Amino acid sequence: MSGGVDSSVAALLLQQRGAFVQGAYMKNWINEEGVFGDCPWQQDIEDARAVAESLAVPFRIVNLMDAYRSKVVQYLLQGYEAGMTPNPDVTCNREIKFGVFLEYAREQGFNAVATGHYARRRQRGDGTWDILEGVDKSKDQSYFLALLRQEQIVAARFPVGDLQKSEVRQLASEHSLVTATKKDSQGICFIGNVRMTDFLRAFVPDKPGPIKNLNGALLGSHRGLHLYTLGQRRGVGVPSNTLSEAYVVVEKRLATNELIVAFDRPDSRGLYASRCRIGALSFTNEKVPSFSTIQVKPRYRARAVSVRFEAIGEDSAILEFTDPQRALTPGQICALYDGETLLGGGVFEEIF
DSSP states (O other): OOSSHHHHHHHHHHHHTTOOOOEEEEEOOOOTTOTTSBOOHHHHHHHHHHHHHHHTOOEEEEEOHHHHIIIIIHHHHHHHHTTOOOOHHHHHIIIIIIIIHHHHHHHTTOOOEEOOOSEEEEEOTTSOEEEEEOSSTTTOOGGGGTTOOHHHHHTEEOTTTTSOHHHHHHHHHHTTOTTTTOOOOOSBTTTBBOOHHHHHHHHSOOOOEEEEETTOOEEEEESOGGGOOTTOOTTOOOOOOTTOOOEEEEEEETTTTEEEEEESOTTSTTTEEEEEEEEEEEESSSOOOTTEEEEEESSTTOOOEEEEEEEOSSSOEEEEEEEEEEOOOTTSEEEEEETTEEEEEEEEEEEO
16 A cells, blocks of 8 residues: 555455455655655555555555665666666566565465556466456556566456546545545655656766767767656757757767757657567566567557567567657567557667
């Protein structure tokens, strides 16, 4: 229970179905100095505890700060320092919620972990489980579950996945839960409403360098390559031209510490790509056969697009897109789908 309305209603629904429920808040990070902005973990704990009391279910706080720092924060920082843009939320789900925390729950005698994700499970005839998109397509969070393995999915529960967000808030209101009107949190998984640039600058020192265009002309200076991502338009620090065309990041050259920008046009070299390699492949159930045609979401909230999937080795694949894609970004997660069914995911490693 994160202190939000979705996990609150998840607990309510499980209780109504007769499950033995206990609420748990994962204490992953404490921003005591306030150096990263709004990090309301204390209020979240109070709200989660209040909901548990309202439902008359036991509540506990589970300290996972050491595991979170080693498995999520270090992964995040190392990725940015290597010039990539990692996704901490996907990593948190695999390594913490359905990793360390699931192990803890089992040690305490529980057989499943439920969350407020907008996603669904469906059992196959052979007894295995698939993850499906949530019914509310505007809130679907299956993308963030792309790296879960079958043994984790077996022990996962997503009670709100069959509901619209409006129905979740209505249920919370009908049962007088304090989170009924609470705004959805934004920012890093279980850290809070934190701007990624603020978080990074607290751990990775600035390393200024030149901003150049594709022809090598100097346009300005950047604060550090780790603070920028491919496809970024805002905050680049280079004014637009007289035609009011925005500059966009198309390349980060670590060897020379150069940030390369171009105008946001379909023909700008490096901005669009039709072919890429993904690694660290993980499948939710069966492996995707090589030379299959499937759909992928290259980022959260992206529209699913068709690709040709060619396996290379055990944990890598080449994707060929039917239509060129904008700003495919090393380090980000590419989620694999067959219609509504999540097949797995991988990490963008090389863009051709």
